[in-house]
Amino acid sequence: MSKVRIKTLKIDDRDVGAREDQTILEVARDNGIHIPTLCQLDGLTNLGGCRLCLVEIKGSNKLLPSCVTAVEEGMEVSTNTERLQKHRRSIVELFFTERNHVCAVCVSNNNCELQNLAKQVGMTHVHFPYMYPALSVDATHDRFALDHNRCVLCTRCVRVCDEIEGAHTLDVRGRGIEAYIITDLEQVWGESETCTSCGKCVNVCPTGALFEKNKSVAEMKKQTKFLPYLTMMRGARR
C-alpha cells in the first residue's frame, strides 16, 4: 500500500486531521460539519458546478468549491460566514428563477434536494425575477420521464450514465441558459438505442426532473446510496 500523508487544518475554528488526498468537503463531513451541496454525489466525479459548497480560506479573497479543493497543511477554512450564506441564498434563488419549479404539483415534493436546500439556506422568497422558459417533457420512455422544467443541470444523471452504467445515453446540449439534457443524439428517450433502462439516472436526480411513471404528487422517493457501494465493489474487482 502506498503511503498517504496526513495534514492538519482548521475548519470553522476546529482543528481537524485529513488524508492529503481528501477534499475539504470530505473532511468537513467526516467531522460532522455540514456544507450545502447539490451537484456533488458520492461515487461520481466532482463537477464544481453548483457553487453551493463554496468556502472561504484565510488569506485568499477567492471563494473555493470545497467539493474539488484538496486540503492543505495549516489551511484555515470557514464554511458558514455571512458572505457565504448570502451567496448561497442567492444561488438557490437563481435555481428557482431559471426554470419552472412548482412544488405543489411535483412528484418529488417533500423528497427534493432543491427544496431542502431552500430550507437550509433560509430562503423565504425569491427576489430575482422568474424567467418562465417554455420547456417540454419527454415521456416517451416506457418507465421513466424527463421534465425539463424541473432540471437544475447538475449533470448527475449524465455522469452516472457514463461513469457507472457505461451507456452514455445522456448528455448536455447547448450553451449557457439554453443548455439542456438530451438522450443520444437528441432523439426522444423512448427511441434511444443505448439506454439500458437501468434507472440509475432517475435515482440520482436531485429534483423531480427525472421520475418513474405512474407516480403522483409527492410519491417519488429517490435512492442514491447504491453508488458508493458500486464504486467500492468495482475498486475491489480491479
Next chain:
Amino acid sequence: MTHEEFIQLGEEQRKKNEQYKHSIDVCVAAACVSMQSDKIKKSIEDEVKKKELGTSCRIRGVGCMGLCAEGPLINIDNGKSLYCNVKEEDAQEIVSAIDKEPVERLKLSADVPFFNRQLKIALEDSCNVDTESLDDYLAQDGYEALFDVLTKMSPGEALQEVVKSGLRGRGGGGYPTGLKWSTVQIAVTDKKYVICNADEGDPGAFMDRAMLESNPHKILEGMAIAGYVVGADQGYIYIRAEYPLAIKRLRNAIKQAERKNLLGNNILGTPFNFGIEIRLGAGAFVCGEETALIASIEGQRGSPRPRPPYPAESGLWEESTLINNVETFANIVPIMKKGGEWFASIGTEKSKGTKVFALAGSIKNTGLIEVPMGISLRDVVFDIGGGILEGRKFKAVQTGGPSGGCIPESHLDMPIDYESLITIGSMMGSGGMIVIDDSSCMVDVAKFFMDFCQSESCGKCVPCRVGTAQMHTILEKITNGSAGMHDFQLLEELCDIVKNTSLCGLGQSAANPILSTIKFFREEYLSHIHDKHCPAGVCKIKKEEEVIS
C-alpha cells in the same frame, strides 16, 4: 539538415534577394485580402512580366502593415514609398513608376505618429517576410534562435532568459511566462505538451490572427524553443475554424519546417524532437479558457473545470502542459536573440516589453499597432490612432473585450500596464481596444457585452448561466425604459454574485463591462431609469403616453 546547410540556405536566399534592384511588398493579411490585395498582387506580377522586369523586381506577399483602414497597402523598396487604398487598375502605374518618381496620388507618409511611435517586437518583420516562404524567413535569421538555444544553451539557461525578460502572458491574465515555463519544466509526468492558444474569441480582436497570417514560422519557432525548455516533444495550435487564411499558412509553414527538419525528430541534427499539430475550434469564446480548450482537444465538451490543478500540473491527457497565447510565443524569438535583459529594459516596472492592440471603433486609424508598455491611452488614441472620427467627441475606450471595462476621458493619461488597467476596473485582455464616441449609449454598450457573455456562457455553473441571463434581462429593461431603481439594485447585486461565485474567468469577469460603466457613467443609467431618456439617443424608449394610447 546540418547547421552548415542551414546557414547556407539563408545565405543563398539573401544573395538572391540582393540581385533584385526593387522590392514590391503587397500586404496579404486578411484585412487587405478582403479588399482584393491578392488580385492586386497578381496584376502587379502580370505587369512586371509584361515589362520584363522579372529579374530586377522582387514581388512578395507579406503580412500586416498595421494601417488596415487604409488598405490594401503596398510597400515599395523597403519603405521608400508606401501606397494605400490601392486598386487593381493601379498596378500598371505602380510598376511603371518603379524606377521613377512614386505615384503621388497613392502615397502615404510613413513619417507619421501611427508608424514612428510604435515599437515592434512581436510584429517585427511581420510585414517584411513572405508569408508563404520558409526561405525568406531563413534569409532573416529565421530558426537561428532555435538553433542557438538547442546547441549553446541548457533548458535551464534558456529558461533564465525568459525569466529575466519579465514577459507576462498576452492571453489576458498576464501570468509571468518564465514562472509558468519553470513550473512545467520541473513537473514530473510521462509526457509533456506545449499548446498555443489561438482561439482569439474577443469580439473585434484580430492580433493573433494577424500574427499567424503574417509570420507563422516565428510562432512555430517560439513553440519549439518552449518545447526544449520544458521538455515537451509535442505541440498543438488550437485555432478557430473561422480563420481559414491563418490555418492555411500555418499548415504550409508546418509542412515546410518538417521538410527542412526544423520540426520533427532530431531537429537540426540535435537529439531534440518536436512536432506541431493543428486543432480546429468551432469558435466558442469559452474554448479560449485553458481548461476548456484542453477538454476540446481531448474531444470532450468544451467546458472549463475548476483549477487547481493547473494545466502545468495536469493538463492535456492529464499530463503537464504549457499553454501560452500566440503573442506570448511571438516574443520568444526576439528574447532569445537579444536577451532577456534587453526585453526587460522596455516597458514599466511590472509590465515589460510591448503589447499589440487592435484599434477599432470611432477612430481614424483603425488597425493593428504595437506599443511599448507604459505608453498612455491618450497617446494611443489621439496620437497613434489619429483621434476620433470627424465631428465626434471622445467618450470612452473599451479594453479587455467582454472581460474588460470602459475607461473615460478623465483616466486617459493612465499608463497602459496590467496593474493600472485592473485598478480602474478594466483589464489588459488580449488586446482589443474599442474607441467609443458620444453617439454611443454606455448602457447599450454594457448590454452588448452582456449579451455576448450570456450566449457564450458554457452553462456549467449556475451563477454564470443564470446570472448573466438575469443581468441581460435587466439591462434590456433599463434600455427600453421599463426599469426602476429596484432593478438597478438587483443588477448591482447580481454583478457581485456572478463575479465572486462563478467557476471560470468568463463568469468572474462578465460583470466588468457593467461595473465600469456604472462607475464612470452612472448618470446615464439613472437618466434611463428616472427620466426615461437615453442621453445619446440610442435606446428607443417609449414615452408613457405612447404606451397608454
